[in-house]
Amino acid sequence: MSNSSSDVIVVGAGVVGAACAYYAARSGLSVTVVDRGPVAGGTTGAGEGNLLVSDKEPGPELELALLSTRLWRELARELPARIEYEAKGGLVVASDASAMAALRKFAAAQAGAGVTAEEIPADRLHDVEPHLAPGLGGGFRYPQDAQVQPALAAAHLLRASGARVRTGEEVTAVLTGTDGRVRGVRTAAGELHAPFVVNAAGTWGGEVARLAGGHLPVLPRRGFVLVTEPLPRVVRHKVYAADYVADVASGSAALQTSAVVEGTPAGPVLIGASRERVGFDRTLSVEVLRRLAAQATALFPVLAGVRAIRTYAGFRPYLPDHLPAIGPDPHVPGLLHACGHEGAGIGLAPATGLAVARQLTGGEPPLDLGPFHPGRFAPAA
CATH class of the missing domain: 3.30.9.10 (D-Amino Acid Oxidase, subunit A, domain 2)
Structure with missing residues (x-):
């Protein structure tokens, strides 16, 4: 059985998971990314690569998109031209x-x-x-609208992050300690240990939340x-x-x-x-x-x-209110969510990744994350 350890495990190797890995690694954390399929094998690989502000009314999602627009321009300079940023x-x-x-x-x-x-x-x-x-x-x-090739963007973000990437490994359990705090995940290949798990599983984000005892209606x-x-x-x-x-x-x-x-x-x-x-x-x-x-x-x-x-x-x-879930699960210490972006995940990925990295390291949030808090979906007591 594998007993690999890192500072954070990201579940999902799409562009949002890749951005979380990239910014977490830049913050000095060791990162493992695990996905049931290949890199960009889900929603990311089926996307058009849109980086849009034009379709968003004033509010939290537009603020996230404007931050991501600036970050994508930076990434276009830092990553190879093969991401086809245009x-x-x-x-x-x-x-x-x-x-x-x-x-x-x-x-x-x-x-x-x-x-x-x-x-x-x-x-x-x-x-x-x-x-x-x-x-x-x-x-x-x-x-301000732009485009990338989404699968290439995810792959190059992961490569630049230096994260350990484990594809073809479905997460079957989120491990917790006696105090209820996350301590890693289990896959068919064994256990992976970390004090933080980021749920960037896209359309399967609700299932990953359920495995941990949380709730997201994705x-x-x-x-x-x-x-x-x-x-x-x-x-x-x-x-x-x-x-x-x-x-x-x-x-x-x-x-x-x-x-x-x-x-x-x-x-x-x-x-x-x-x-x-x-x-x-x-x-x-x-x-x-x-x-x-x-x-x-x-x-x-x-x-x-x-x-x-x-x-x-x-x-x-x-997600029912059309906003992603970004931040700590209200009931599972050590579990953070970064999913539910609907059709805007590619455009919103960098700001999401930066926000998650700041939360992992106790840094200042890059914007008000209150509207994205996963606790807004917590079932009534």
């Missing part, structure tokens, strides 16, 4: 004058929170995105992405319709789709986004793909003649 900006488009007025109001509120947004009148949209459909009502460009929210054949750069920004913001904030379990279209440095165009709560059902939905294709070609008619070469599905780790 500060291309986002463009939110309105279908008509009424939708444009709503976007204008939304952007004005964001400006007070530190977001930069430039109004693009309808007659200038084609200067920004030449292949957009005619007749749109205008839009707002968000220069649910999977399925989404599909269409990938086109490689193209010249026909889409310059991340472009999405205004109703995408409402879909992100919705708590509905029903299917929702709203056009999100973006090019990549390698050439393929990524097309999303869909949301529905169907458990962990990976069944291919032709209806979802049909909707995504129709909405994408309505925004960019040039895509109508382009082949889609593959599609993939992923599960966003959903």
Whole structure:
């Protein structure tokens, strides 16, 4: 039986777990990362790599996103260029004058929170995105939006952390002492010991919390992405319709789709986004793909003649109030949570990792973590 020891064990080798490992190691802690599958084998590997502020209203999540935006820029300088960090900006488009007025109001509120947004009148949209459909009502460009290749970002964060990474080992128990304090985890390969365990298990975060005697109501929210054949750069920004913001904030379990279209440095165009709560059902939905294709070609008619070469599905780790759980479990000393980021985990990963590292070492939090405290979900006594 293994009896490996470290200062902290991170459960989850996606981008959030990798960021926790990176900042914990930079704080002087020894780190072990354990995952039931490969690096970025869950939600991270099925993501588009979005680093967004444009879709967030003023409040705690936007503050977390703005901090992460600054940290991603730093990481882009520190990590290899192969993470494909691209500060291309986002463009939110309105279908008509009424939708444009709503976007204008939304952007004005964001400006007070530190977001930069430039109004693009309808007659200038084609200067920004030449292949957009005619007749749109205008839009707002968000220069702070960016993109990374998420699996590469997770892998390079882990490599730079120097953490011991154990893949293919499912955590079957969170070990606690007679005083109830965490002392490590158990996997099929044996026991791993540490005085702190970070739950960065994404959609499985609720299960890891349960293993420790805690409670987090994390649910999977399925989404599909269409990938086109490689193209010249026909889409310059991340472009999405205004109703995408409402879909992100919705708590509905029903299917929702709203056009999100973006090019990549390698050439393929990524097309999303869909949301529905169907458990962990990976069944291919032709209806979802049909909707995504129709909405994408309505925004960019040039895509109508382009082949889609593959599609993939992923599960966003959903919490009922749409905010992640970041911080110590209220009932299990030594257990910290870093999960429930839904579709924003890649963008929010660095700030989450930095916040967890500060909590592990007793440092000053980088922002107010009260709204993210896992105790907000604790069952009533």
